[in-house]
Amino acid sequence: EVTQCDLYLAGSGAVAELGICFDNEVIELFDNPGCNVIEHRFASSCNLGNWGPENVAIRSSNLNRQEVYFAIRNSFDFVMSPVDVWFLNPNSGLFDSAQNCWRRETVTPGGFLDHHFTARCQDGWATLHIMAGSEGQNEYNFQHAIDVTPPYCQIGLDFPGFDPTSRCYFEMRLPCGCDGNRRLEETKQLPSPEDDDCVTASKEADIFRVPVDDCATNDYEEPVQIMSQGGDEVTFTVTQDCESEWYAADYIASGGGLQCLKSKKCGVPETHTAACVDGASIVDIYAYGNKFGQEDGSELSVPKACHDSGSEAKVCHFRYVLKCYPSKCERDAQRLRGNDSADGETGDVGLLNSMTGRLGWAI
Structure with a gap:
């Protein structure tokens, strides 16, 4: 039956005298x-x-x-x-x-x-x-x-x-x-609709590719795009390279279970929603086709939930870390509060380090 109030004094002047009065019945008036x-x-x-x-x-x-x-x-x-x-x-x-x-x-x-x-x-x-x-x-x-x-x-x-x-x-x-x-619904304040600039910028800035194999080709477009960042989950699209025969997206779904979805739709974005852990989500993409494969020609192990045969020679594995809060909006807010030390590179390294092991995957 106690509510806490934080009082912030605007301006740089000192306060000579401060009085606060409480009504013991006021809690009954709170919605x-x-x-x-x-x-x-x-x-x-x-x-x-x-x-x-x-x-x-x-x-x-x-x-x-x-x-x-x-x-x-x-x-x-x-x-x-x-x-x-x-x-x-x-x-x-x-x-x-x-x-x-x-x-x-x-x-x-x-x-x-x-x-x-x-x-x-x-x-x-x-x-x-x-x-x-x-x-x-x-x-x-x-x-x-x-x-x-x-x-x-x-x-x-x-x-x-x-x-x-x-x-x-x-x-x-x-x-x-x-x-x-x-x-x-108040664990972290999300940006309002009028913050469109920082929201749009965040969708591009908050995707990080992490090397996980020795793919023989670098001739491909990044297939993952963030559509929305909701805090507890992130919605993204994956667009298949038309030179691949299929791709599979492996991630933790919003309900909490592991999910791997395979697609053969060339050039058509497919929408997925992943759950977040520690403010981010890991998405693994497996792409199969003649242009893909390992530098040493070896087969790559693919989760059976993604592909029945379990391993293939013409496969590359791409891993992405997606932030679940619009980071550009957070940095704008930090600067408005007078904190100019927000460093994107440092924050990204901290994010990757925090994700290592917590999700049971080595990044």
Whole structure:
């Protein structure tokens, strides 16, 4: 329930006096309080304190903000017995319950519950309900004078009615569209449409060819062109040299799986979208034809996903590293901030070094 504000003072003059006032209720007015979990405060509080929003950890969320994946921790220094949890069911089939319910008869203090949960979101938020008991414990006896509406659980699981003399009820709001403590769509600001010049320049500058074999020919046009750089993925085209019989593009697809697509379309650009790791993506191109081959005449191994026979003599292998953010736009922004040390060559070497090994490929 804390929001952080960074204050930047414009100009070069000193500030003699600075006062800041906060309204404790202002968080209720925010449409987007970021990626903070918010605990609901009732008129009547649990006698042993709040659960604490810091004890609900968002693990991930899908970009369409329909679901959120999270874990729950028991921060109280005593055993809870039992703990009941419920939230909106992400499944919406004919025989699915409105809520997903979960129960543990005994939960030890200090650690995360031995389960991870997926809740359905509504209007960008998921509501988490926790009901904790302290049956048989005189020293730590939960008490909470509040009415609780029972959930509609899945078949075979029915929670008993809420007992205010031995239980407490907690309610959390979980933001959707976040990954850990960062909002997915805000992980890095992409250039606006009016930054067309730097976007166009980046498409040409952000392709790097890396030598990987001893191809006997240098008489070919670069086949790869960047179409768009989206941060998490990059869209590019590959145009086949008409002197080749086929080419294959091998890369990690946007869904995360390895993909190799073979084509025989002479001179026709084919569009692909690759996932990014550490701000870049590796694309391997295999070209087959009479003009291609190794300098020593040896066969080149080709992934079987790209070509059934596995190796060929008339093949060259070309590797490209594609940046996923428009680097020219980043450099423009750095210069506007007064940082003129942005050096493209140094950055490119750092990129190639960071990609080595991380993707399991030697560059």
